[in-house]
């Protein structure tokens with residue numbers, strides 16, 4: 001894979017990916033690594049791009065291979081450059097885009113297709129990397145997202161409880177953010193959130209809620225602040241309260257309604273948008289990779305009860321790894337181990353029997 005292009009601005013992006021050939025070359029880079037494309041029939045490595053077939057054709061034997069089959073881009077008959085532009089805009093712009101807006105702008109077949117496309121993009125936005133845990137001084141607090149008129153019609157259905165963490169820097173700056181929907185503010189829920197997203201040894205500032213009392217046990221430097229009235233929260237824990245109010249404004253402003261069932265997916269998307277320090281081209285790259293390597297998913301994939309919404313980013317791994325480990329390999333492995341052990345035990349038994357027999361003779 002070639003290095004990431006140095007793209008800092010929208011204009012850079014448009015110059016870099018202004019033709020389908022350039023986009024295709026980039027996809028081939030992502031897909032086939034530094035060796036590039038090789039014909040699976042004759043091993044030749046020169047090809048011709050056939051835009052109307054969304055495929056490449058071997059220049060020696062004529063074998064044709066689809067580049068975007070099994071991806072969300074197949075059968076859409078949109079130029080790749082247009083796709084690239086849409087993915088870039090959606091994955092990097094601060095406010096994001098609603099499914100309705102995307103449906104109109106990209107001329108999707110249906111609203112549902114646009115919606116499924118966005119859900120997929122959101123899944124591509126969460127880092128699963130251990131090194132991306134928050135560190136230093138971190139504020140942690142919970143907030144309710146309400147339905148109805150209480151706080152701006154943000155959620156369809158019930159109110160939802162969300163725990164959030166944000167890195168605190170000196171002055172006005174905030175660092176990275178994690179958010180998770182939780183069933184209650186129990187110690188178990190809060191502790192598992194902290195352990196999943198914050199490096200041990202970090203300083204954690206919370207209110208004096210008892211659910212946080214156990215954090216010291218897990219190696220955190222816990223500093224609870226005492227709030228005399230609830231309004232103190234925004235003064236004592238200012239950074240996380242800015243995150244919460246941005247989150248509420250974003251949900252109401254861009255999406256108007258978010259169902260509770262899909263809330264975590266939206267929280268993940270917000271997390272990425274709030275992270276100013278990430279280079280836009282990295283975000284674009286991650287999302288593009290996800291789109292290239294996983295099969296095209298439909299509206300039903302996200303709404304079908306058998307595949308419920310993945311409750312937190314850790315679970316995405318489970319559903320979205322390209323090739324699940326096949327069970328037969330485990331089966332063979334265990335058979336070999338158990339078989340080997342039994343044979344050894346049998347052999348030992350035989351030898352000791354022979355020795356005993358030898359002794360009596």
Ligand SMILES: [Zn+2]
Pocket residue numbers: 039040041042043044058059060061062063
């Ligand atoms: Zn060939």
